[in-house]
Amino acid sequence: MNNITLTIDGKTCDGVQGDTILEVARRNDVYIPTLCFLEGLTPIGSCRMCVVEVEKNPKMLTACTTPAQDGMVVHTQTEKLREFRRQMLELIFAGRNHFCMYCSQSGDCELQDLAIEHGMDSVRYPYLYAGFDNDATHRDIQMDHNRCILCLRCIRVCAEKVGTHTLDLQKRGWNATIVSDLGRRLGESSTCTTCGACAQVCPTGTITLREFAYRGRRKDCDDVVESVCPLCSIGCRIKAYVRTGSIARVEGTSVTEPDGGQLCKKGRWTLPRSAERERISVPMIREGSHYREASWEEALDLVARNFQKAHGADSDGILVSSLCTDEELSLFVSLFKDGLGMERLDTFDGDVLRGFVKGFEPFRRQGVRPFTAAHNILDSDCIVNLSADPDEEAPVIASYMRVGTLRNGASLLNLSCKTSPFADITDVDAVTATPAQSVALVEGLAELVADLKASGSEAQEEGKISVGELAGKTGIPEETVERIINKLAGSQRPVFVLGGCLSRDPGAVTSAVNLAIASRAIFEDGIGVVPLVVSGNSLGTINTVLAKEPWIGRKKLDFLYVYSTGLVPEDEESLSAISGTKFVVVQCPFWAQPLVNFADVLLPAPAWFERSGHYCTIEGERRRLNVVVPPKGEIRGLASILKDLSAGLGVEPEKPKESPCGNLFASEKPPADARMVSLEEVRN
Amino acid sequence: MTIQTTDVEQRVKAIIEPWKGKKGGLIPILQGVQHEFGYLQEDAMEIISRELRIPTAEVYGVATFYAQFHLKPRGRHIIRICRGTACHVRGSLKILERVKEILKIEENGTTDDLRFTLEPVACLGACGLAPVVMINDVTYGRLTPDGIKPILDKHE
Ligand code: SF4
Ligand code: SF4
Ligand code: SF4
Ligand code: FES
Ligand code: FES
Numbered sequence: 098m099n100n101i102t103l104t105i106d107g108k109t110c111d112g113v114q115g116d117t118i119l120e121v122a123r124r125n126d127v128y129i130p131t132l133c134f135l136e137g138l139t140p141i142g143s144c145r146m147c148v149v150e151v152e153k154n155p156k157m158l159t160a161c162t163t164p165a166q167d168g169m170v171v172h173t174q175t176e177k178l179r180e181f182r183r184q185m186l187e188l189i190f191a192g193r194n195h196f197c198m199y200c201s202q203s204g205d206c207e208l209q210d211l212a213i214e215h216g217m218d219s220v221r222y223p224y225l226y227a228g229f230d231n232d233a234t235h236r237d238i239q240m241d242h243n244r245c246i247l248c249l250r251c252i253r254v255c256a257e258k259v260g261t262h263t264l265d266l267q268k269r270g271w272n273a274t275i276v277s278d279l280g281r282r283l284g285e286s287s288t289c290t291t292c293g294a295c296a297q298v299c300p301t302g303t304i305t306l307r308e309f310a311y312r313g314r315r316k317d318c319d320d321v322v323e324s325v326c327p328l329c330s331i332g333c334r335i336k337a338y339v340r341t342g343s344i345a346r347v348e349g350t351s352v353t354e355p356d357g358g359q360l361c362k363k364g365r366w367t368l369p370r371s372a373e374r375e376r377i378s379v380p381m382i383r384e385g386s387h388y389r390e391a392s393w394e395e396a397l398d399l400v401a402r403n404f405q406k407a408h409g410a411d412s413d414g415i416l417v418s419s420l421c422t423d424e425e426l427s428l429f430v431s432l433f434k435d436g437l438g439m440e441r442l443d444t445f446d447g448d449v450l451r452g453f454v455k456g457f458e459p460f461r462r463q464g465v466r467p468f469t470a471a472h473n474i475l476d477s478d479c480i481v482n483l484s485a486d487p488d489e490e491a492p493v494i495a496s497y498m499r500v501g502t503l504r505n506g507a508s509l510l511n512l513s514c515k516t517s518p519f520a521d522i523t524d525v526d527a528v529t530a531t532p533a534q535s536v537a538l539v540e541g542l543a544e545l546v547a548d549l550k551a552s553g554s555e556a557q558e559e560g561k562i563s564v565g566e567l568a569g570k571t572g573i574p575e576e577t578v579e580r581i582i583n584k585l586a587g588s589q590r591p592v593f594v595l596g597g598c599l600s601r602d603p604g605a606v607t608s609a610v611n612l613a614i615a616s617r618a619i620f621e622d623g624i625g626v627v628p629l630v631v632s633g634n635s636l637g638t639i640n641t642v643l644a645k646e647p648w649i650g651r652k653k654l655d656f657l658y659v660y661s662t663g664l665v666p667e668d669e670e671s672l673s674a675i676s677g678t679k680f681v682v683v684q685c686p687f688w689a690q691p692l693v694n695f696a697d698v699l700l701p702a703p704a705w706f707e708r709s710g711h712y713c714t715i716e717g718e719r720r721r722l723n724v725v726v727p728p729k730g731e732i733r734g735l736a737s738i739l740k741d742l743s744a745g746l747g748v749e750p751e752k753p754k755e756s757p758c759g760n761l762f763a764s765e766k767p768p769a770d771a772r773m774v775s776l777e778e779v780r781n
Numbered sequence: 782m783t784i785q786t787t788d789v790e791q792r793v794k795a796i797i798e799p800w801k802g803k804k805g806g807l808i809p810i811l812q813g814v815q816h817e818f819g820y821l822q823e824d825a826m827e828i829i830s831r832e833l834r835i836p837t838a839e840v841y842g843v844a845t846f847y848a849q850f851h852l853k854p855r856g857r858h859i860i861r862i863c864r865g866t867a868c869h870v871r872g873s874l875k876i877l878e879r880v881k882e883i884l885k886i887e888e889n890g891t892t893d894d895l896r897f898t899l900e901p902v903a904c905l906g907a908c909g910l911a912p913v914v915m916i917n918d919v920t921y922g923r924l925t926p927d928g929i930k931p932i933l934d935k936h937e
Contacts (some may be wrong), residue, residue, distance in 0.1 A: 256836070266842050267841060276845075279837045503834065521830070521834075
């Protein structure tokens with residue numbers, strides 16, 4: 098890389114060859130106004146707000162698109178530039194309906210800010226008074242085309258980061274408007290995922306999220322707190338805006354992150370809406386068909402007494418949400434497992450996780466990490482969907498897959514018992530009749546691809562499966578099997594997205610990793626497998642509460658302590674086990690139906706926005722959950738509650754262990770050393 | 782005339798075929814499809830999007846950017862009424878109004894029987910003959926409002 102030096106507004110600024118003038122300026126703290134530019138998106142140079150003058154060049158240049166050159170002398174704030182920018186702003190204002198006092202974004206608008214900054218006190222051009230549509234067809238997203246400045250940020254984020262490319266520009270010149278799909282209004286779009294990314298990046302009052310507009314502008318908020326979204330295994334970073342002690346809106350952090358600063362619809366809507374849900378605010382004890390309020394002492398005393406009885410009879414269990422932080426999970430472990438020697442601890446998604454753990458185990462023993470950070474999907478040239486439904490399981494993964502395919506030109510293969518969730522962009526859709534057949538397909542492919550890569554030919558070895566046999570066994574046409582093999586063998590860095598439903602069979606997980614190794618899916622941090630474990634801290638449960646063997650529903654218990662974050666519904670199996678238990682303690686922040694109906698004692702808990710701690714995410718990072726709003730009233734943190742409970746039980750909890758997921762992310766050996774393993778090991 | 786879906790699919794795919802795996806095919810394909818069907822119907826754009834793996838919104842953006850593309854069926858005969866300055870001065874608005882009245886369509890509209898499409902255009906380059914109307918490839922000059930009906934009647 099070549100270093101270059103520029104002089105911008107008299108200041109010596111360092112940059113590297115390939116930087117734009119804007120990049121050099123920003124890195125050196127020189128301000129240049131921008132409007133269409135958004136870091137992380139392809140610059141288009143359309144609004145002309147960032148114009149600068151470069152000595153010895155008669156033209157005004159857009160800093161966001163002009164490459165910086167060594168020795169350039171740049172001026173950003175001359176009278177000529179200011180006048181030009183002001184004219185541009187006036188043209189924008191005259192072009193559409195920018196009468197700010199009628200706009201929900203007034204006070205929270207980049208265009209308005211720039212107008213104020215440039216002293217634009219009047220518009221010298223005739224207004225066009227165009228009558229564009231104010232599109233209110235979408236349930237959550239409002240799109241007032243009369244306020245659009247055609248900066249195309251929305252289109253770019255939707256195409257480059259979300260990957261649905263729902264939005265584009267129709268017509269041209271002053272008649273151009275944002276449009277979705279084949280000329281639809283947003284509410285009629287079949288591709289929009291309601292992720293809200295377009296509204297997050299829109300600099301004006303054009304695309305707004307109605308709900309957030311009601312709750313107040315960003316600038317009216319008292320605080321902005323960074324945290325993580327607990328709702329799926331990715332754990333996207335979020336910014337939560339706080340206004341009068343409540344959450345006004347939630348946004349992604351930065352478009353420059355691999356995730357593009359997007360949030361999926363779960364994070365965007367479930368998180369802020371949860372702040373308005375009905376809370377369990379005091380401890381409650383069941384009396385017949387209703388609950389009565391109780392003090393913490395009384396409630397915990399009742400819990401302790403029932404626990405002791407059941408514990409003596411070895412009929413007790415602890416069921417904890419995997420949306421808990423590492424710290425919370427460790428607290429449960431230190432009291433119940435280490436302190437009281439209990440074995441029956443688990444998390445709701447235990448079965449899914451055990452499958453992954455067992456299936457990964459042989460590779461762990463080899464000292465390699467059998468999975469890679471999720472955003473590495475963006476670096477792959479062949480993305481394979483193994484029975485996953487990413488739009489449901491972890492929607493930002495679906496974005497990575499779409500962007501990888503549509504923008505980076507990767508192939509997309511679907512090997513599953515369901516048709517590809519990405520129908521229009523799938524190269525090979527291999528759909529089997531049964532789940533077992535799709536596992537067999539993966540297994541067989543691993544052998545075939547390994548042979549092909551090893552010998553460079555398809556010569557069949559003794560005892561090994563042939564393409565024809567595999568086709569017969571799986572019901573996938575021979576020709577399709579061939580195509581898959583060729584795609585995998587021909588790609589540099591395939592990646593395999595593993596659906597949670599597969600993991601109930603550890604052999605399926607092992608086969609998937611085998612196939613990844615066979616196709617040389619090797620990334621710096623691990624093997625090219627992205628496991629869609631269930632929630633924010635599913636990985637964190639592995640070294641803490643996750644049971645070795647399943648016990649939920651296996652035996653009728655006398656006592657069950659259930660800790661739920663109330664954010665995702667509990668599964669049927671766990672609910673029926675809970676309802677069949679004699680004495681149930683439910684600790685939950687929200688009045689979460691139907692779970693709360695089964696409780697004999699209800700304990701309040703801090704909600705996601707009132708807690709702090711760490712999550713182990715499938716992005717391969719330990720991310721921090723922060724307190725956004727401090728808990729009010731009788732709501733206490735888990736540590737203090739468990740402390741009282743252990744005092745009541747007369748036990749001293751063992752000190753919580755450090756970082757439960759440290760060893761999960763570690764890789765002692767380079768992933769390239771990984772060897773395929775025999776399935777016998779995991780299937781017995 | 783209704784077009785069978787499978788038929789559309791085959792014909793569109795045939796137009797796409799030579800462009801598969803190549804860049805820069807979208808506009809020629811759209812032209813080809815329009816030539817084949819007279820306009821760009823939604824199904825056709827969906828097929829193009831799927832086959833070329835270009836998002837529907839992008840296809841639509843391109844199709845609406847260029848004036849040469851039409852998203853609605855067009856009539857068998859295209860009436861272009863000049864609205865340039867010279868023609869305007871010599872009464873082209875009255876002719877336009879008369880045509881709208883006779884055919885019961887608006888500017889850029891098409892009659893229900895797909896007989897005519899009416900398109901006001903800027904100067905046709907025949908100002909000496911103003912006011913000028915073009916029907917398909919034939920230019921009619923020095924027209925009066927009353928003179929237009931017999932000309933229309935000649936087109937089936
Ligand atoms: S979009 Fe911005 S500039 Fe336009 S009316 Fe709204 S607040 Fe004013
Ligand atoms: S909500 Fe998301 S998917 Fe829908 S148009 Fe906006 S960015 Fe695209
Ligand atoms: S809707 Fe917003 S982001 Fe999109 S082009 Fe218009 S002003 Fe820009
Ligand atoms: S910010 Fe550079 S042209 Fe818009
Ligand atoms: S103005 Fe009508 S032909 Fe020129």
